[in-house]
Amino acid sequence: MSERAPASASFTVGVRAHNLTRMSDTALFGPDNLPYGLFSTPDSPGHRRLGIRYGDDVLDAGAAALAFGSAHADVLQQPSLNPLMAAGRSVWRAVRAESRSWLTEDVHRETAARHLLPLSGVRLHLPFEVADYVDFYASEQHATNVGRIFRPDDEALTPNWKHLPIGYHGRAGTVVVSGTPVVRPQGQRKPPNEPLPLFGPSRRLDIEAEVGFVVGAPSELGAQVGLDGFRDHVFGVTLLNDWSARDLQAWEYVPLGPFLGKSFATSVSPWITPLEALDAARVAPPARDLPLLPYLDDSAEGLAEGGLDLRLTVRLNGHVIAEPPFSTMYWTAAQQLAHLTVNGASLRTGDLYASGTVSGPEPAQFGSLLELTWGGREPLELPDGKRTFLEDGDVVTLTAWCPGPAGTRLGLGEVTGEVRPAVGA
Template sequence: MSDSALFGPDNLPYGVFSTPDRPGHRRLGVRFGDDVLDVGAAAAAFGSAHAEVLRAPSLNPLLAAGRPVWQEVRAELRGWLTDEALRETTARHLLPLSGVQLHLPFEVADYVDFYASEHHATNVGRIFRPDGEALTPNWKHLPIGYHGRAGTVVVSGTPVVRPQGQRKPPNEPVPVFGPSRRLDIEAEVGFVVGTPSELGRPVGLAGFRDHVFGVTLLNDWSARDIQAWEYVPLGPFLGKSFATSVSPWITPLDALDAARVAPPQRDFPLLPYLDDAAEEVEPGGLDLRITVELNGHVIAEPPFATMYWTAAQQLAHMTVNGASLRTGDLYASGTVSGPEHKQRGSLLELTWGGREPLTLPEGERAFLEDGDEVTLTAWAPGPGGGRIGLGEVRGRVLPSE
């Protein structure tokens, strides 16, 4: 199926773009096939009640407007793009995708990364604790996560400079400083918060759709050697915070209704705030099919439907202590991995800690080398047997400065 067919009227993801003649003028856009609709200009032309919000230079005002507005705007967009009577006016505000510059689509407030794939967590445990339990005792009782650095979330296409830091090789008595030698990727899905919440008031499972606007593909770049030396006892820090790449397109949750699936069977009873077995809670899993390419070669196809913890559970856990949500908060699923070798979403797993390098036309790869380019793409089932595309995430590794 062509990329154009993945971005039809059942999808309509949002982004921010500029044009070569006005590089400093950022506008809200919606992808439709191989074109981008100038949403603000179209809203003004059609007299939309939401024209002011849609003429903003970022998604944040729309995110903050809340779910009723999200639904009204989506209905307007579908009408403008599919109603034959409106075609002529709409066409004046469509621009070729190839002729625009895409930007980070929203201002990131806070960033949290989770660890929600049982297959990924089990693989990592077996790599680092071959003689112990693969999963930590808390793993199946709560969604484990850490707070990242919002200021280093970058849009797809932004080069990633190889990070430097302390690392301690096993055969060295003291740490050394220098460029990471075990630079890795993590194929993930990010969730973008729109409606904020009040400090001290947790957001329950049923509040997920009222607060989360949409999803984006995400690459959590990871310096494994820096991470291994620093993470005890407080967790990831410099090994993660140098770059996190996201797609320029945010797919609304409403576009993914046909992709909703039940999560895997849970092994332990969950505490009430995480228990999504009740009939009134909609299925929390998503059937997203991710593809990971390294230098144009497919190296993995992780299935998001296998994730043990759902995005709704992650949101509930993230706020259960009373932490508030802000418009523009971003939280990520953690590495997406499945039960099969070809479904592992990181090089750490694919090469089993670097001991089993991948064989590519340009040579073996245990971890990323300078000049390597990683691309994530994904699709989900859509209405009537169609497909919904998620915007790609691409990044090339540059040498340390």
């Protein structure tokens, strides 16, 4: 069969059963993608099940594993992805190969079809239990833009920026799945001409288009995970919207970093794409301007293609407002993991770390409204009006695709969220 689309009997089951609104998505979730998620059905809403996306369907992975007598049925029958994530790379590979064969091989298709459900008929949940959440700051263009906007009197990049991937811990408990409404946060802001801070709903609510990496295999306290350990520990990839209240952030972030300006919500895809699915998207990161310390030096063979050619799209109320290219990120996910653990910090199953806002060199490639409107000074002209920061009712959607094997394209699970008015406002 063709590698380009899951045009199989099993796939047809889903297509018949529901209304396809975005036909192009079908091909992006073919047999070379197979991301994992967690779903429930309306007739048994409390029963969360592990699912594998295939075109516009979802495979009930636990039920299929039982039907096929899989040796990995135990981890596939859990109400969370975490047990599969914790099982390690050899199990990830085996389960992926197995489920691909169920969905694509003639002898299995009829059995598999019995465990496929149309995506439109299921509810998708946060796919894994988040342990620690770390947010990096790995785009040179983004860090330069933010430096120019927030600290116009200083050098745009701080002196440490090209020596280490700067990051900080965020709030794991407010990581939410795509589709969760985002309530406009309240808090303190201090306009420059006011003598005292004001309290109220944020007036500069923003998005950050990011890529998140999900840790599967844990590490011991005191052990460092080197660059070559990245693929043994990282299970997969998600899109991530790091919602940001710029006015709260600007007032609070010196000297200990962002806190309430970020902690109200972080949205992730309902689908985690296995790292292995992204092999055809591996690219070399940009040339480094300064020599790196050995634990971050990825110039050696086998490590040099640490970048990923993911093409992101940011839509505001359906209109494309940016197309950030992940391939331009200065620091790679492997470098971020090596840095995160170089002090002996341990990893847990479910640790999530995000790239930081993805911004390419062109203005149409900036991954936040802060940059797209240059601090709110240059509004975006959209068909339904001007925008600086987000208004109540706005819907932001992140999508992405990347090259797959043999000229195909793979999609990452989209992340969407609607802004709701502040509580009591």
